[in-house]
Amino acid sequence: MPTLTTDLQQKAKVLRRHVVRMVGEAGSGHPGGSLSAADLVAALYFHFLNVDPARPGWPERDRFVLSKGHAAPVLYAALAERGFFPSETLWTLRKLGSILQGHPDMRKTPGVEASTGSLGQGLSVAGGMALAGRLSTLDYRVYALLGDGEMQEGQVWEAAMSAAQFKLDNLTAIIDFNGVQLDGLVENIVGVEPVADKWRAFGWDVQEINGHDMDQIVKALEAARQVRGRPQAIVAHTVKGKGVSFMEGLAAWHGKAPSREQMAQALAELE
C-alpha cells in the first residue's frame, strides 16, 4: 500500500505539472479545477480504471466521464501519461486543429468517453452507460467527476434520482468539492451544503474524504466497488489550484492562464 500511494502521489504531481504547462502554453484554460482534481484523476487512471490505450473503444472497458468538462487539462494529462496519445500533443491544447479541445470532445480525443463542457450533463450520460453495461451483462464500472458548483445544475439531481431508482451500483460519482466557482466561493453564490446529506437523501452510498489524501482516495474507491444495489458518491474535499501556492483557494484561477514567470514558479513548486 505505501508503494501504491507513493506512486499515485508521484503521478498526481506529473499531472499537475502537465496542467500548469498546458494551460500556460495555451494562454487560456482552467487550472484551478484541474489541479484540485489531480489526485482523484491519478488514482482512477493509474490504479482503478480498466482501460486499454491500444483499444480505446473496447466494449468491456471502464468509463470515466468528466462532467466538469472545464477540467479537461487534467484528463488529457492522464490520458497522455496512460499512453492514449504522445505527451507532446499536450502542448497543442486549445490550438486550431488540435485533438485537445478546450472542453472534452469524445470524437477528437482517444480515451475521452463523453463530450462535456456544458455543466450538469455528465452524470446522466454516465447513467446511460451504466444501464447499457447492465443490459449487455458487461461488468464494467462508470465513474463521473462532478464539480461542487456544478451541483447547482438541476439535471444533476434528476440523474441522482434515476440512478438510485435503477439501482446503478456500477456507477460512482466523485464530487471535487473545492468550494470555489468562477464568480467566487460557492457558499456565497448558491450554497450546495450539506453535500453528503443530499446524496444520501437521494439514495446513494456516500463517503466523505480528503481529496488530496491518496490513502483515503484509494480506500474510498475500493469501498465503492464493493457496494451493491446503490450508486456511490464520494465527496472529496479539495483545494482549488492545489499544489501551486499562488493559485490555491482563489476563484481568480478558475479560468486564467499563468504568465511565463508564474508558470516557472508553479513548475518549481511542483518539483
Place this chain on the structure above:
Amino acid sequence: MNYEPGTKVATRDAYGETLAELGREMPELVVLDADLSSSTKTAAFAKQFPERFFNMGIAEANMIGHAAGLAASGKVPFASTFAVFATGRVYDQLRTSVCYPALGVKVAATHAGLTVGEDGASHQANEDIALARALPNMTVVVPADANETRDAVRAAAKRRGPFYLRLGRPAVPVLAIAQAMAGGEAGAPFELGRLRVLREGTDVGIMACGYMVHEALKAAELLAAGGVSAGVIDVHTIKPLDKEGVTAAARRYGCLVTAEEHSVIGGLGSAVAETVGESYPVPVIRVGVADRFGESGTPDALLKAYGLTAEHIRDAAGRAMAARKG
C-alpha cells in the same frame, strides 16, 4: 405493419407499433420515455420488452443524457416525449451530449404542432423543426402518415447519428403514397433525404410535410377544379433536404408553395426558400403558423383559425403564380 389508405391512424400509433416490431428484430434497441408512454405510444414496447424500457419520470434532460450514454455504449435508443419538451426543454442536452458527438439518439417527438389542440399553446410545438434543424449532425424527418412513419422509424433505427422524428397526436388519413408513387417511379420505397412526388402538375408546386401533405393533396383538387394544375411533393426529410429535388421542382414550376404545421420561421418553408434562393430563385409562398403562439381549440378549428387548410394552400398557390416572373 401495413396501414390501409383511406383509414385514419395517428402517426404516434404507427410509431409505437413499429417500435414493438423492431424490438423483436433488434436486441440493441432500447426505449426511454418521460412519463408519457401511454401518450407517446411507447407503452406497447414497454409491455413486451420491460428490461429494455426506461421510464425516466418527468425529467427530459436526464432522459436525453441517458440516451446519449446508451448510444455511446452500443445501444440504439429511442427517446420519446412531446415535441415541445423534446426540443426546447432539452436543447442543450441535444446539442452537447448528443449532436456534438454525433451519437445515435433517436428522438421521437409526438404531439407536434397545432393539432395537439385543446392543451393549448404551452403544448403546441410550432418551433421544433427550426430548433432541430439548426443542430449539426441532426437528421429531421416529418412523416405524412402511418406508413411513412413506419418507414421513417425503421430508417431511424438503421441510420447512424442523431435523429429527430416529428409525430402528431390526432388520427390522420393514411395516404395512397405507394400508389401515387407507382405512377412515377414504380413502387419507389421511402428513402431518407429523397422527396416523394405524389402528384405531377404544370402550374405550381406544393411542397408539404406531415399532416399538411393531406391538405396539399386536397388543395391540388381544389386548384384542378379551377383549371390549375398543381404538383404535390411530400418532403418528409427536412434535413438533409433533397436539394436536387427541390431545385428540380423550382425549375419545373417556376413558383412554389410550402405547407407545414409549424411556424413559418425555420421549418420546411425556410429550408425550401433557402435552397432555391441559392440554386434557382423562384417565388416561395409559405403556408404555416404565423410568428405567434397558438391557443386551445379542436385541431380542426385551430387549423382553420391559423390558416392551415387546403383552402389556404389554394390561395397561396394563386399568390405564388401571380408572383412568378414572365
